[in-house]
Amino acid sequence: MAGESKTTTDHETIRKWAEARGGKPATVKSTASKNDVGLLRIDFPGYRGEDALAEISWDEFFQKFDEKHLAFLYQEKTSSGEESRFFKLVSRETAEHK
Numbered sequence: 001m002a003g004e005s006k007t008t009t010d011h012e013t014i015r016k017w018a019e020a021r022g023g024k025p026a027t028v029k030s031t032a033s034k035n036d037v038g039l040l041r042i043d044f045p046g047y048r049g050e051d052a053l054a055e056i057s058w059d060e061f062f063q064k065f066d067e068k069h070l071a072f073l074y075q076e077k078t079s080s081g082e083e084s085r086f087f088k089l090v091s092r093e094t095a096e097h098k
Contacts, residue, residue, distance in 0.1 A: 025061035026053040071095035
C-alpha cells in the first residue's frame with residue numbers, strides 16, 4: 001500500500017533502500033567526536049544536509065545503529081505512489097510497541 005511505513009533492523013534491507021535512492025550513510029558533523037561518529041543520518045544528494053553531514057562507512061553506520069539499539073522506519077512509496085525518501089531512526093523498543 002502506498003504511503004505505508006515499515007520498520008526493520010536488517011542491515012541489508014536498510015542499505016538497499018538507501019542506495020536505491022542515492023543515499024549514503026552519514027553523521028551530523030557537530031555531534032561527532034574522536035571516539036563516536038555522532039548522530040546517524042542518510043544523506044541524499046541535492047538535499048540540505050551537505051554542509052552539516054559527513055559521510056561515513058556502512059560499517060561505522062551499522063556499528064552505531066546496533067550499539068544504540070535503533071530500528072529503521074521507512075516508506076517505499078509516497079501516498080501518491082512516488083518513490084519515498086522518508087525514513088526515521090527510532091529506538092527498537094519504540095518500534096516493537098508500534
